[in-house]
Amino acid sequence: MKSIISPIANKVNYVFIHVKELKKSVEWYCRLLGIATDLSQIESPVFNIPVTGTTGLTLDDHTFDPNYIFHPSKNVLFNFYSDDIDQAYLFMKENNITIVKEIKRIGEFAYFNFEDLDGNVLMICNSK
Numbered sequence: 001m002k003s004i005i006s007p008i009a010n011k012v013n014y015v016f017i018h019v020k021e022l023k024k025s026v027e028w029y030c031r032l033l034g035i036a037t038d039l040s041q042i043e044s045p046v047f048n049i050p051v052t053g054t055t056g057l058t059l060d061d062h063t064f065d066p067n068y069i070f071h072p073s074k075n076v077l078f079n080f081y082s083d084d085i086d087q088a089y090l091f092m093k094e095n096n097i098t099i100v101k102e103i104k105r106i107g108e109f110a111y112f113n114f115e116d117l118d119g120n121v122l123m124i125c126n127s128k
Helices: 022-033 084-095
Strands: 016-018 045-051 056-060 079-081 099-106 110-113 121-125
Touching: 022 045, 022 056, 084 099, 084 110, 084 121
Parallel strands: 016 056, 079 121
Antiparallel strands: 045 056, 099 110, 110 121
16 A cells, blocks of 8 residues: 555544533533543633543533534444443443443443433443
8 A cells, every 4th residue: 555645643633522511511521531620620612621542532512603503413423441341331320321222242342332411422342
C-alpha cells in the first residue's frame, strides 16, 4: 500500500456527546467514571471530561447555537473499557442507569449497552 502524506493526524482527538444540561451531565459522567469535579467551574457550552489515553471526551450543550435541536443517538457512539464486565454491569444497575442491551459474551469478549442521562447509547466492553 502506498503511503499518503496528509496534514491530518491518524488519531481520534475528541469524542463529542451532545447533552441537554451540561452541569447535570458532567456530574453524571464524572460519577460514572469515578472522577472528582468542581461543578462551580463548569461553564457552557462544553466541558472536557478528564480521561486517560489519547482520545478526549467533550460534553456539549450547544448553549451558543439557538437553532440546535437535540436528538439523542440510539446507536452506540463509543465504548468505555472495563476489565470486569460483571462488576461494571452491577455498578450500572446499582446506580439506576438504563441498560438497553444485556451483557453479550462472545468467547472472552463481552459487552453491554446503556443510556446516558439524555438517552445517548454507549457501551461498556472488556476488550482494549
